[in-house]
Amino acid sequence: MKVKRIIDSGSTRIEVIEKIQFDPSKLDYYVDLFQSLRKSGYLIAEEFNSIFWYIKDEIEASPQKLAFDIEVYRELNLAFKAYTLIIRMSGVSKKTIAQNINLLKKIILESNAFRNIEAFEVYLHSLTKTTAYTTALALRSFFEFYPLPESDSCLQKLSMLEHPKNSNRSLPPFNQVFEFDDIINEFTKNEPEASPQKQYFYIVELWWYLTNIVPMRPNEFLRMRKNCIEYRNDGSYWMEIPRSKSHSQTLEKEIWYQWIQINYETVNIVNQYIENLNQHISDSLYLFPIELYDKFVKACNSKRIYTDVKFLNTTQLNDRIDRFYQEIVEQRYGVYGHRKIRGGDTRHFAIINMFLQGYNMLSISRMAGQTRIESPENYYSHMGRLVETYTYRLASLRMKEVNVEKQLSAGFFGLRRKVYDIGKIYDEEELIHMRDVEFGKCKDPHFPNNCIEDCRHCPNYIFFPPVNQFNDGITWLEDQSKAIAQKMNQQVKKMEIIFGKSTELNAEEVQNELKQASRNLQHYMDQRINIDMQLLENFIHTEASR
Structure with a gap:
């Protein structure tokens, strides 16, 4: 050998x-x-x-x-x-x-x-x-x-054995991921600070909010030190992330630390957790000390094999996530049948999100603490599905205000995702006083100052066709939704091609091309959400009247 x-x-x-x-x-x-x-x-x-x-x-x-x-x-x-x-x-x-x-x-x-x-x-x-x-x-x-x-x-x-086909990492369905995100945000907002479940699931909250923003493997997240936040003289906030080489030809594994700039919201989340941790364990070097696990889990009859363990491991993190699904997602919110998200999935969510924001491969690799991103096609393959699911989800929630670019720049997941109001249903009395436009009404009081080229893309547009034009109106919406879906897919494919050009060079023109493609994608997503909102709202009303 x-x-x-x-x-x-x-x-x-x-x-x-x-x-x-x-x-x-x-x-x-x-x-x-x-x-x-x-x-x-x-x-x-x-x-x-x-x-x-x-x-x-x-x-x-x-x-x-x-x-x-x-x-x-x-x-x-x-x-x-x-x-x-x-x-x-x-x-x-x-x-x-x-x-x-x-x-x-x-x-x-x-x-x-x-x-x-x-x-x-x-x-x-x-x-x-x-x-x-x-x-x-x-x-x-x-x-x-x-x-x-x-x-x-x-x-x-x-x-004589066949070489298995390379398969992409299998991620949970994105509609389930977004539903999990809603639940964990609701839990963070409403759960009393002193409740036993809050104490037990604090690590799950931090894992979700941090690793969906900063690409981290579970072992890097769990190894974070308690004093990981730094405030600099220019007013910026920085977080220290432990990194490790994924491949080594020696027994020793090289651990190094990377400082990444973060925003105040992330700092606040971490500081709240540290404040809570200090009430229980004040002398810990790590954010997730093993004593925290022992505090909530009865020790086995057999003594610990290795007594110098300092922080939680990946298995223990996944155990907490499983318990969160059981006690919160299922028992409290009544949501069953989810394919569970694993500790390492969020790193992929974070990288896919950075792809969609127009970061080049070199920038993403640095953010992930790697010299390169392994098998970038694994991430490309998920982009289209995530974009499709995301636009449908926002449309299905009938958001009154939808700003996709802000959502993307803040990350698809986590506390920074803005909470949108559900648009109210207009009654016929209100609609009568609104201006007639093609197959519907315009609710903008400043018409036509804010007009855009196509009413179907406008958040002020209400689909309300005359009875004899209903089917034509539905076809008019569906045709445009399909056309925009095709444009979205073209932008995703274009970004895949540009990523291939940016693996080695951080050329300014390549970066600009990526950013423009990302903006175009976000623009088409915004348009399609407005159209699909009309289709879904009409479907809901039609079903309710049957």
């Missing part, structure tokens, strides 16, 4: 590629590696022969459990331990190690340690394409480290 390592030589860092294979006669070498990792705190276990090991890093708070429990295949079990130590030293993440070990154990047990090739093949084909392919990658790596007599036969079967 070829392993990359980084060796520090004075002021120079040298990348070395070594070919390593397992040799059972050199077990002492692996025991020494084990002791080294154990001493440095990266591995927790009583001894090399222990069944359970726990590996940790600087990124996630809690250690990852590994079970070496296939003693019926003793030499394979030893090889697993040696393999774990080698790939851990080369920088493979603890999550990937645990996944690979579990996949390898399953196929070993199913195939009698690779001796039953037919059972080996049957098991592979019982897996999903993605799991089979991941298992194949783990097996190829392991066979390079520990060649077996059966390796060639197994590799031949692996070569």
